[in-house]
Amino acid sequence: MRFLARLLSVVIPLTLLIGGAANARDWKAIQESGTIKAATEGAFQPFNYYEGSTLTGFEVELAEVIAKKLGLKLEWSVVPFDAQIAALKQDRFDFAIASHGFTEERAKSVDFANPHYCTGGQIAAHKGGPLTVSALNGKSVGVQLATTYAGAAQKIKGIKAIKTYKGDPEAFSALRAKKVDAWISDKFTVKGTLDKNPDAGIVGGELVFVEKVSMIMPKGNKELAEKLNHALAEVMKDGSYQALSQKYFKEDVSCRP
Numbered sequence: 001m002r003f004l005a006r007l008l009s010v011v012i013p014l015t016l017l018i019g020g021a022a023n024a025r026d027w028k029a030i031q032e033s034g035t036i037k038a039a040t041e042g043a044f045q046p047f048n049y050y051e052g053s054t055l056t057g058f059e060v061e062l063a064e065v066i067a068k069k070l071g072l073k074l075e076w077s078v079v080p081f082d083a084q085i086a087a088l089k090q091d092r093f094d095f096a097i098a099s100h101g102f103t104e105e106r107a108k109s110v111d112f113a114n115p116h117y118c119t120g121g122q123i124a125a126h127k128g129g130p131l132t133v134s135a136l137n138g139k140s141v142g143v144q145l146a147t148t149y150a151g152a153a154q155k156i157k158g159i160k161a162i163k164t165y166k167g168d169p170e171a172f173s174a175l176r177a178k179k180v181d182a183w184i185s186d187k188f189t190v191k192g193t194l195d196k197n198p199d200a201g202i203v204g205g206e207l208v209f210v211e212k213v214s215m216i217m218p219k220g221n222k223e224l225a226e227k228l229n230h231a232l233a234e235v236m237k238d239g240s241y242q243a244l245s246q247k248y249f250k251e252d253v254s255c256r257p
């Protein structure tokens with residue numbers, strides 16, 4: 001199954017290259033089909049990841065309760081993070097839920113739903129290593145490709161090198177093996193990773209920036225955006241969002257004013 005997920009993550013981008021664009025499904029088409037198609041990455045714990053052969057995580061379970069609210073079945077595609085926006089623009093699925101932070105650049109090509117959590121990018125390093133932005137001067141940092149962490153690293157003055165990795169597990173491994181001096185990722189991903197690897201000698205450091213994370217949809221699919229936003233508001237009202245938030249974070253991660 002893991003193998004299948006990996007295979008799919010290669011096959012999907014390939015079919016994108018060969019397949020060309022389909023048509024974005026409007027709400028009516030989605031509703032008539034009875035199934036909504038979502039993409040995620042599957043390597044970003046605790047948001048979307050594999051537990052054995054099962055795709056799970058806060059975002060995976062959240063999308064499932066949202067689909068249920070909409071009265072639809074949910075069909076998953078597992079797509080590498082850096083390929084998701086291009087794939088969405090080619091209408092390979094109806095939306096992606098993979099911790100996309102809002103950026104003006106992304107908003108030029110996709111629409112963002114209302115945020116489903118608020119978070120921040122955090123530095124992690126070996127004990128005694130560079131744990132603050134200023135300490136990164138002259139140091140190397142590992143980040144996942146195409147993320148807001150990569151963008152944030154580019155803005156830090158004096159960084160010696162930014163190394164990009166396909167996923168955060170690879171970026172963490174690089175830090176562990178001291179191929180980079182620091183790693184920047186989501187604060188909850190850092191916490192989850194460090195909790196699972198207590199012997200790595202790696203600790204969390206300064207928060208670099210904060211962000212609002214949303215599902216992304218093809219541009220201009222207004223009715224779909226309304227339906228997803230409405231369903232998200234509903235699951236926030238009926239307590240199912242809070243239950244998932246407690247399960248994965250032991251706190252409420254929703255964005256509060």
Ligand code: ARG
Binds near residue numbers: 044168186
């Ligand atoms: N929040 C970051 C961003 O917006 C990282 C998201 C990475 N998502 C993932 N599934 N690996 O770029």
